[in-house]
Amino acid sequence: MPPADRIRDHSGQGAATTVAAHRTRRRLRADQARQLADLLRHQILAGAFPDGTLPHESTVADDYRATRNTVRQALDLLRAEGLVDRLPGVGTVVVARKYPHGLDRLMGLAETLREHGQVTNEVRTMGPSAAPTPVAERLRVPPGADVLYIERLRRLNGLPLSLDLTYIPLDIGSALLGADLENNDVFRLLESITGQPLGHAEITLEAVNADAHSAAVLQAPRGAAVLMLERLTHLADGRPVDLEFIRFRGDRITMSGLLHRSL
Amino acid sequence: MPPADRIRDHSGQGAATTVAAHRTRRRLRADQARQLADLLRHQILAGAFPDGTLPHESTVADDYRATRNTVRQALDLLRAEGLVDRLPGVGTVVVARKYPHGLDRLMGLAETLREHGQVTNEVRTMGPSAAPTPVAERLRVPPGADVLYIERLRRLNGLPLSLDLTYIPLDIGSALLGADLENNDVFRLLESITGQPLGHAEITLEAVNADAHSAAVLQAPRGAAVLMLERLTHLADGRPVDLEFIRFRGDRITMSGLLHRSL
Numbered sequence: 001m002p003p004a005d006r007i008r009d010h011s012g013q014g015a016a017t018t019v020a021a022h023r024t025r026r027r028l029r030a031d032q033a034r035q036l037a038d039l040l041r042h043q044i045l046a047g048a049f050p051d052g053t054l055p056h057e058s059t060v061a062d063d064y065r066a067t068r069n070t071v072r073q074a075l076d077l078l079r080a081e082g083l084v085d086r087l088p089g090v091g092t093v094v095v096a097r098k099y100p101h102g103l104d105r106l107m108g109l110a111e112t113l114r115e116h117g118q119v120t121n122e123v124r125t126m127g128p129s130a131a132p133t134p135v136a137e138r139l140r141v142p143p144g145a146d147v148l149y150i151e152r153l154r155r156l157n158g159l160p161l162s163l164d165l166t167y168i169p170l171d172i173g174s175a176l177l178g179a180d181l182e183n184n185d186v187f188r189l190l191e192s193i194t195g196q197p198l199g200h201a202e203i204t205l206e207a208v209n210a211d212a213h214s215a216a217v218l219q220a221p222r223g224a225a226v227l228m229l230e231r232l233t234h235l236a237d238g239r240p241v242d243l244e245f246i247r248f249r250g251d252r253i254t255m256s257g258l259l260h261r262s263l
Numbered sequence: 264m265p266p267a268d269r270i271r272d273h274s275g276q277g278a279a280t281t282v283a284a285h286r287t288r289r290r291l292r293a294d295q296a297r298q299l300a301d302l303l304r305h306q307i308l309a310g311a312f313p314d315g316t317l318p319h320e321s322t323v324a325d326d327y328r329a330t331r332n333t334v335r336q337a338l339d340l341l342r343a344e345g346l347v348d349r350l351p352g353v354g355t356v357v358v359a360r361k362y363p364h365g366l367d368r369l370m371g372l373a374e375t376l377r378e379h380g381q382v383t384n385e386v387r388t389m390g391p392s393a394a395p396t397p398v399a400e401r402l403r404v405p406p407g408a409d410v411l412y413i414e415r416l417r418r419l420n421g422l423p424l425s426l427d428l429t430y431i432p433l434d435i436g437s438a439l440l441g442a443d444l445e446n447n448d449v450f451r452l453l454e455s456i457t458g459q460p461l462g463h464a465e466i467t468l469e470a471v472n473a474d475a476h477s478a479a480v481l482q483a484p485r486g487a488a489v490l491m492l493e494r495l496t497h498l499a500d501g502r503p504v505d506l507e508f509i510r511f512r513g514d515r516i517t518m519s520g521l522l523h524r525s526l
Contacts (some may be wrong), residue, residue, distance in 0.1 A: 027476075030476040031387070031388065031414065031476075033476075034428070034474070034476065034477060035412075035414075035428055035508075038428060038493075038508040039395060039397055039398065042397065042493060043397055045467070048397070063395060063396060064395045065393055065395065077474050080472075080474060081471055081472070098469070100467075103366065103466070103468070103520070103522070104522075105522065105523065105524070105525075106522040106523055106524040124294070125294065130328055132302060132326060132327045132328070133326060134302055134305060134306055134311070135302065149298075151294065151298075165297070165298055165301060197524055197525070198524040199523070199524055200521055200522060200523045200524065201521070201522045202519070202520075202521055203366070203519065203520055203521070203522055204308070204363075204517050204518065204519045205366070205468060205490070205517065205518040205519075206361070206490070206513060206516075206517050206518075207470035207471075207488040207489055207490040207511070207513030208344055208470075208488050208513055209343075209344065209472075209486070209487065209488045209513075211297070211340050211343060213290075213293040213294075213296075213297065214297060223472070223486055224472065225470040225471050225472045225488040225489065225513070226470055226488065227468070227469070227470040230301075230305060231522075236524070245298075245301040248470070250469060250470030250471055250472075250488070253469075254467050254468065254469050255467065255468040255469075256465070256466065256467045256468075257366070257465075257466055258463055258464070258465055258466070259366070259367075259368060259369040259463060259464045259466055260368065260369055260462070260463045261368070261369045261460055261461040261462060261463065261499070262368075262460070
């Protein structure tokens with residue numbers, strides 16, 4: 001953390017009054033706590049504490065040239081996120097694990113998390129449904145034509161990870177009705193049904209607060225931050241075959257990838 | 264929406280009792296509201312309502328083969344997200360605009376949002392700071408060496424969009440101290456200082472709930488969903504030059520890109 005006297009404070013009006021000085025100090029402390037929390041969050045996600053215990057507060061304070069107060073405030077932020085907890089007699093321990101979902105290649109959940117455990121899918125709803133115009137247009141079927149609608153709660157090693165809403169054209173989707181959706185990615189099944197690989201997908205990511213019902217299904221607190229992924233997947237021949245709306249629990253998934261400056 | 268009688272309910276235990284049947288109906292209605300809300304959210308973000316007004320509830324109900332109750336519940340979800348509001352005598356209007364940030368190419372905020380307006384940056388903090396070990400390692404400078412630390416609140420057309428924490432090696436960063444950071448992306452300035460283009464960046468995206476202080480800075484409600492982007496950017500020659508921790512307001516930014524099945 002930069003010591004306060006080395007920082008140029010651009011927004012304060014100077015410490016003309018005691019109140020202003022106090023406010024500036026409090027803001028600086030909160031800013032420094034956030035700064036430290038972000039560094040510790042990275043370390044936690046990168047697996048820098050293999051035994052699951054963070055160093056003692058005073059060690060963290062030394063390592064990061066921060067005050068003990070700042071360290072405590074930073075750990076409070078991570079605790080509020082559900083990443084760490086404080087155990088009496090033990091210290092601060094990592095209590096949540098976040099799993100990386102690749103942003104570089106189009107992969108199903110079980111494929112991308114294979115090394116982390118077993119993905120199982122609870123099929124909450126499955127059946128033909130008349131496609132509303134926006135769905136029909138994107139899947140290139142006539143408006144009102146039946147599509148297969150699937151709603152799945154997906155778990156990794158038993159823990160709820162995401163709630164997926166899926167639309168598939170019925171000529172392909174009907175073959176899914178008898179498939180083992182509990183233990184297979186839809187991606188794999190689509191490739192096996194159509195006999196061709198998937199090609200590409202257009203994706204959009206957003207952060208939203210979970211509504212009460214979605215939170216309950218995902219067993220997350222109401223209002224919990226959710227990573228929303230909307231994805232329209234095409235077969236290798238270009239035909240759109242799979243429109244999905246996926247809510248990932250924000251405390252269990254990260255998305256990682258590589259960007260290049262020139263295309 | 265699929266009418267309830269066409270849906271196979273996989274998790275209910277059947278309507279053996281009135282209570283169970285009632286619960287199933289309520290769950291179905293909530294599920295259908297979420298399903299409709301996701302479709303409407305897409306339409307809103309895609310600009311399908313150019314005059315900013317959604318069709319009347321009964322029209323939406325017809326278009327999506329949903330009941331009026333489901334439509335109302337779906338609109339309530341979008342209102343809770345801050346995307347729409349209900350105006351007496353007018354109906355449901357779009358009140359929030361989300362801006363697309365590309366995931367396909369490494370770009371600065373002003374570059375990527377150029378067509379949407381003017382990005383300005385409030386520099387909250389700027390100065391040299393001793394790099395903690397994890398920062399030093401990633402920027403490949405000696406632990407404890409000074410790096411330039413910058414904290415910026417970034418706005419589009421005056422509205423807070425993101426809070427960015429930035430670390431830059433000091434041999435490059437010192438040239439930033441006199442630069443016009445208010446009106447320029449750091450990316451552009453780095454390219455002009457080093458005389459070479461940027462190369463690639465490793466990114467990680469997460470959804471987190473904003474802590475009280477970050478929410479206040481971003482003028483968002485406490486606990487608001489935030490899209491966290493961690494990004495380590497390298498020059499074309501491979502040298503890491505820019506480590507950033509960015510909190511985007513979830514209600515103002517989406518990330519869009521294209522994924523391919525084979526690499």
